[in-house]
Amino acid sequence: MTRRDNPTPQIGAAPRLFAPFDAILIVFLTAAAAAFIPLMRDAGGAVAVVTVGNREAARYPLSANGSYRLNGAIGPVVITVQNGGVRVASSGCSRQVCVRTGAVRLPLQQIVCVPNRLVVTVRPAATDKGAYDAVAH
C-alpha cells in the first residue's frame, strides 16, 4: 500500500478464482443474513414501557402503530409508535430533549424527559410468549 500503483499492465499478478478469504466471506455473510431474521422478529414483538415518576403509566406494543396522549409531571405528552419504533412526538417541557431524541426501537433503548419525570424504555417481548410461537432455527 505504501508503494505507488504501477501504471504498466501487471500481467505477472495471477489472480485466483477461489481463495480462503472468499470462503470465510461467504460463511460470514450467510450467518449475518440469517442473524437478521430473528432480529426483525424481535423488533415486532417488543413493547415500549412508559413510566411517570416511579410507576408504570402505560405499555404499548411496537408492532401496532398509533399515537397516544398521557399526562406527565408538568403537562400532556404525545407518544407515537410507528414502524416498530417509539418516539415522543410532543411535550410541554422547555428544552425538548425527549422530542429531539427521536425514535428508539432496539431493546433497552430509552427516551427520558426529566421535567415530566417520564421514561420510555423499549423492552423485548421475551417474557410474553403470546405474540409469537417459538422461532424455528
Added chain:
Amino acid sequence: MTQSRTETGDRTAQKAALLLLAVSLTALEFFIPRIPFVPWLKPGIANAVTMIWIVRYGMADTLLYSLLRIWITGFYFGFSLITLSLALSGALLATAGMALTWQILGKRRLAGFVGLGIIGALLHNTGQLVAVFHLFARNSALFYQAPLMIAAALVSGTLVAAVAWHGLRSFDRMTTQPVTVAYQPVAAPAATAPAVAASLALLTAAVTVSMIDRAAMLAASALAATALAAFVSRSALRPFIDPARRFWLLFVFVAAIHLFLSYGTRIPQAPFLTFEGVRATGMQWLRVWTWIQLSTVLVRAGFSGVFLAALTRVFPSRLDTIRAGLLALQQYPAVLDRTRALARRSLPRILRRPGHAVRHGMTALINDIVSHIVDNPSPKDPA
C-alpha cells in the same frame, strides 16, 4: 483531420475496448427485468470489467475508469443529478472495496475473484441504498431488506466472478495480438471559466436543497429552478415533459415510501395516512423536482466538460485512460447497436447453454468491440 494510429497493444485502445465493454454490459443489463419492490438489486455484470481493470491496471486507474464509465453511461441514459449520485455512490464504494481487497489480500493470493465479486456486489447495492435513503426516503424501514441484499450479492457476486475470470483470459489474449486501430482523436469538451462557476453554483444549490426543511423555501427553489430550466431550454413546456416522462416512477416511489411508512398523527378520514407522511411526500417531491430541473441547467452549462477537466486535473499521470474515455464516448452509440444485435442473435443459445455464455460471452463481446474499432477508422461525433 489528424489520424492517430494506435494498436491494441497500446494501452489507450485496450482501455477503450474495456470501457466500451463495460458500457455495453450496463446497457444490456438495463433490459433484464428487475425484482419488484427492490428495483435497485441487479446483477451488476459491469463489475466484471472493474475486476479486470483492478487486476491489470491497479487501484487509482480503476477509480478513474469508474468515473469515466459513469460519465459515458450518463450520455446514454440521459444525465441527471439523481442517476449520477446513485451510480457514483454505488460504483465508487464497490470499486474502492474491491480494489482494497485485491491490494491487501488478492495480490498475496488470499482472496480470489469470487470474494472480490461478492464484495463488489454487496458494496454496490449498499452504496445505492444509502443514496436512495438520503435522496428519497429517510426511513430506516428501507434497511430491513438487508438479508435479501446479502443473498442477492452472494449469487450475483459469484456470477460476476465467473464472467470476469473468463473475461480476463480473453482480455489477456487481446492484449497480446497487435491489431492496428485508427481513430480520430476527439477534442475534449472545453471547461470555460463561466461553465465551471455555473456548475459549482448549481451543485451547491442541489446540495442546499437537500438540507432545506421548510416548505415555503423548497417551493420557492423548485419554482426558481423550473424557471431557470425553462429559460435555458427556451421552452416553457420542456421542464414539465422530462420529469413526467422519465421520472414519474421516482415520484410514485417517494410517495409510497413516505405515505406508508411515516411516523405521525393520523388523518382522521384516511385509513393509514398521517399528516407528517403527506407533508414529507410533498417536500420530497419538491426536492426531486428541483434536482431534475437543476440537472437540465447543468447540462446546458457545460457540466460534461467541467467534469472531464476535473478528472484530468485529479489524475494528471493517467492521460491514456482519459483518452480511452474520449474514444469510448465517441464509439459507444455504434458499439451499443452492435452488442444489442449480438445479444439478440445469441439469446436462444444463451438460454439453452448459460454456462457456455458465462465462459465465452465476454470473449465474443470483446472480439466484437475490437473488430468494430478496427472497422471504423473515423466515426462520427456523438454530439
